[in-house]
Amino acid sequence: MQRAYIENNDIKIFEEYLAKVKRLGFEEIDVADSLGRITYEAVFAVKCDPMFNASAMDGIVVVAEKTHGANDQTPLTLKKGRDFEYINTGYEIPSKYNSVIMIEYVQKIDEDTIQIVTPSHPWQHIRVKGESIAEGEMVLPSMHKIRPQDISALLASGNGKIKVYKRPKIGIIPTGNEMVSDVKDLVNGKLMESNSHMFAALSKELGAIPTRYKIVNDDKTELKALLKKAVKENDIVIINAGSSAGTKDYSREVIESLGEVFAHGFAIKPGKPTILATIDGKQVFGIPGYPVSANVAFNLFVKPVLLKLGANKDTYKPQFVKARLTKNIVSSFKNIDYVRVSLGFVNDTLVATPISGGASRIMSLVECDGLITVPRTLEGFLANDMVDVELFKSLEEIKSRVVVIGSHDLIVNILGDNMPLVSSHVGSLGGIMTLLKNECHLAPIHLLDEETGVYNIPFIKKYFKGQKMALIKGVGRTQGLMLKKGNPKNIKSVKDLARDNVTFANRQRGAGTRLLFDYQLKNNNIKTDEIKGYEKEFTTHLAVGVAVENDIADVGMGVRSVAMNMGLDFIKIANEEYSFLTYADNLNDERIKKFIDTLKDEKVKEKILSLGDYTIDGIGDVEIIDC
CATH class of the missing domain: 3.40.190.290 (D-Maltodextrin-Binding Protein; domain 2)
Incomplete structure (x- = not known):
């Protein structure tokens, strides 16, 4: 569906785009390497755990019925080989015995003779065959994210291999004549290309495999060639920068020459000039170049697609708190506004201060403690309004900090490095x-x-x-x-x-x-x-x-x-x-x-x-x- 440039689409249409995303297939890997992967199908026990009746304690094995009557007044004397054998934890129980007495309750008389003062009962301190896992029992369901304890259970149940969903491969193409990839090349007129590293890190957190390509100059032919290559090599592709209205913003034109643009432009701020598209059935995104816009667009659009491709569940549950706003927030009916704030507890009241700086100020992402979302139905909030804030840091951390607002000096940085x-x-x-x-x-x-x-x-x-x-x-x-x-x-x-x-x-x-x-x-x-x-x-x-x-x-x-x-x-x-x-x-x-x-x-x-x-x-x- 081709759209006119630049639109102001409601973010809700993204659900239509997301619905067309198909999960990737499976691959079979070693269970030992499966941490964080998503099970493709239910996994069943191949073996029992334990596979035999095993001692649960260090001690002696006996016939329970022959220990009756043992007490402090009349200790029972047992002979090795006839009445008992020594056994260690995890060892198989000999067939003639049916109980284990802990070594702490055994009094040694000589090498072959012991006494006990407490009787045992059948199957005492014995892990019976299949007690932990029975053969044929389901160990893990499908669509399950594998945890450390799951790996242990899988191996214990005799599973050495497992089918998991493939990890999505994401190609990241940074663009711009003014960008450099090495801090050593930073000179006047050049900017450090850092967004691709942020995208790669965010992708890894979601279980994806990122590939960062070289910086592409503002050249349509060069961008088209690399985009074709990236689409072939990956499941999803991001073009960073070039999605807006500049004379050298070629992302939409190049994408349309190879595929279909679903939407270009959303009623959000920052992140408005985001592009959603498909090429050869794969999802392609044009993401704005400013760091804050890039971060917002990635989390709103790219993250859900990556999760669905890899059958991953979004386990992040946002925590919201009420806070008193310290400044007016001016918004517009045209956009949903995402406003970064710092938080502090003053006189037992949580206060939220909007962080200054536009979509280019990357430090606002580092400094922010939370996010206020201003819906399109409002023109903002007033100072002293109680607003909902999505927390990015714990309330315990926020409560521990002293809030310092006023004149700037370098010593404030030193103090902040030595206390909350x-x-x-x-x-x-x-x-x-x-x-x-x-x-x-x-x-x-x-x-x-x-x-x-x-x-x-x-x-x-x-x-x-x-x-x-x-x-x-x-x-x-x-x-x-x-x-x-x-x-x-x-x-x-x-x-x-x-x-x-x-x-x-x-x-x-x-x-x-x-x-x-x-x-x-x-x-x-x-x-x-x-x-x-x-x-x-x-x-x-x-x-x-x-x-x-x-x-x-x-x-x-x-x-x-x-x-x-x-x-x-x-x-x-x-x-x-x-x-x-x-x-x-x-x-x-x-x-x-x-x-x-x-x-x-x-x-x-x-x-x-x-x-x-x-x-x-x-x-x-x-x-x-x-x-």
Whole structure:
């Protein structure tokens, strides 16, 4: 069924596509190699287990009827060969005997003589033939995923070989002139091709056999030749990238030249330009190139097909929890929106914070704790709404973490490597607003009051009137101008930023660095519209440094430690304190106690100092502020 480009299909039509998928046939393999495979048919016992009457204990074999009357007062004396024989666990019971007495209850008199004080009964401590598995008994049903214990039962029942469904072979074709397959080839203008590795890993988790092909340039002839080869060699094929509307997006055109496109475009975000097709009866997918879109499309469309091909059952049972949303989520009736969130428990309430960044930000997949699905019937959710979140991490792990939202600094990464911590970078004022709403435990801040020139305290007293607050001392650091190595624009001070040939990388509104920069502009009588690039905002010091390093900007405001680590020049503007704000009552929270202890840890201090340009005098000290 050929469709017009680009559609907005309801995801429900995928069921029609999936219904046409046929399971693969079987192969016979060694039982010892069958872990995780799916049984093609029911498996029956070829042999009994055990195949004979076997001793279940180390001891002696006797005739039970001849042991009656034995007790502590009148021990029964037995002679080896006449009345008993020694036997070990698993050994066959001689036909003349019908009971086993454990060695612990046998008193040895000499090499051939023993005494017992407890009588036995028939078949005591004996595994009778077929007790565990009887010949002809079903050991495993069909369509069963083989577990370690199943392998043991299969072998015990005399099965050395087993018929299992074939594992689906999936071919993965990455595309794009700008892509490279080796990190050594990463230079300006080139991107690392990593999606194929993600697809391969996801496929292996589902029991499939992935083949990653070489990167195909944006060339129709080259793509068509490789696609024909991949279809021949695999049961299912993915073309990654080239499914959208770019001038060099050839996936649909090439697929249609070899087969049939079932659908192109779905009412989902991210992942809209996904292609479903068939070539020679095999399923072929065009998957968007952005990592988040690729991940979503794979799980929605490719995963169910792989599971069905291999007769595999999806054992993943999503766990949903209710959480309070910290920000508005704006959606559209056009799409189902899949929104990645970080989670934290604050005052015994689970809060969900949407993770910023679009479909290209692969770290959002790494950072996310859960997923909110916004149906097409809604235009989003409002802050403070209670929403359903699909969990990707355990509630125990989430409960153990301290939630840190506010200003960015490299030391937060160090702290997060040494204790359970989740962070979000929204700027100092953003952190204060989040703390006011009880949506975080700690707000990192470094706010300069323009009127007094004092850091942090004026803002704390302004926003937390009537509250008792605690300011946990962090680090001293240097703010200044980060410049490309060699300072090619010969920038000497903030005044030079007003020149027409200078482009600035700014921080977001509410960031302490942004307030400091505005304070510097005011002191130098420079208007914001005189600064080229003032409107372009970056959310971290690292992002500003990258912008300068890659000629997106000539200069940006940031901390010296980032400049040093990135090899940038630096002009000092001010010294400041980067500290952590919380409610005084939170000092009793075990997570906050752990946070303070981590700040004071000698190894953590060493790591902080190794970044350069930090001072740690009084780090972890607490100042109580009555507002």
